[in-house]
Amino acid sequence: MNAALACRDLRVTLGAREVLHGVDLQLPAGRWTALAGPNGAGKTTLLKALAGLLPSRGEVQVLGRPAGAWPGRERARAIAWLGQGDSGAEDLLVDDVVMLGRLPHQDWLGLPTAADREAVQSAMQETQCGAWRGRALGSLSGGERQRVLLARALAVQAPLLLMDEPLSHLDPPHQADWLAIVRRHVARGGTAVSVLHEISIALQADDLVLLDAGRVVHHGATSEAATHRAVEKVFGDRLQVHAVAGRWVALPQEAGQA
Template sequence: MAELVASNLSVAAGGRTILAEASVTLRQGELVALLGPNGAGKTTLARAMLGVETQTGSSRLDGMAITSLSPIDRARMIAYLPQIRPLAWPATVRDVVALGRYAHGAAIGRLTGRDAEAVDGALSACDLQPLANRSTDTLSGGELARVHLARAFAAGTPLMIADEPVAALDPRHQFQTMSLLRRYVDDGSGALVILHDIALAARFADRLVWMKDGRILADGPVSETLTEARLEEVYGIHARIIESADGPAIIVRSPVAQDRP
């Protein structure tokens, strides 16, 4: 069973600590939501876990230091969906999704067998079949976000880290995306997802990891870590949590008053 274990990761830049002694585990069979305000260090933590951010501490994939693995070996084990997803040149939707098979040796434009099945399945899952032959430079931001998600699914990896995968999506596709990630995990994979929608995270995730000022403040099940006191501590808001059969709703009442000098 694939497992990514980050221990005491710290990252500094410009003389400032932006991640401090963060420890978190991602394993197959779990959907983990990483929560926190802007600037909390969430993206830095994700990149440090993947070994693409200079850091102290350790990140180990199945017991091996992740930096000791080749980029191809890492890509076969962990799909990464970054927050910023530039494309070097316009390509068809199908060809961009097919990039997810690159680590498996697939030849883009000449997919066969398992590679073709993986790409077709990802296109279908992300509701992209009608757009498969469209150029990516003709898509909306939300459509392009789904293309990149499909590319991550096409990789067929046991683990995935996705940085704000629902940020540019309308409510329907936000729900669809989280449902797809939930199915990906239920089918035996593991996902760490950075989110800003707390209610969406609480509905779909098995664990919530809460960050502020570069530190992890809490890591545990929704029932134990989602509290009104936690929302005040992490986000500086007075909020009410309303439980329902469809999951918790977060009602923000006001920001916490700041002390004035």
């Protein structure tokens, strides 16, 4: 299976501390991979390093090409990014924020094309934020803002959709909407990679990468028993994975039952 993103001996140092310790990983194309693990495991750092947003040592490949071989604009068309705590100018209208996702496709100082407007409209429909297009970003609630920023990422129409804590501020119905959006992206042939603290939602991905202390401790399909056991182990047996209504969910382990 072709790798959408791959790294070998990937190391990241922040300040004086090495956060990632020689990570080797291949994330398959055309699938949704979730990154999970305890706090401080290195999940966000790994995703940012794969996206080229952090200086790193080692090898990174994007869609089969060395990361350094990608021209900037071409790379920006290949990778859509939704970061934790991303924001924009508070006084920008929602329509303009989402249009920022089209910048990699536009000429310098060029006006939006019909294709740009169509991509923005489609992204806003998917995230159900079209009703706010004339409002300033700063006037929105946390959940509304998150849906707008997701629309900005979708408007890029990139094959790789990378998301760090994309469910922040989203209520359960809109978390379900997010799941549907990710699955549609993959069904169209795209690849999604997301850092998630919501383990039960991470278990609905195709594949799960578990990190602990800056190292990958497991990478496997979410349907596999070995993955379920790895989830339990990496969280100190304080969770148990169960089948509920045809899905895998992680439930807290009661004290004294581990």
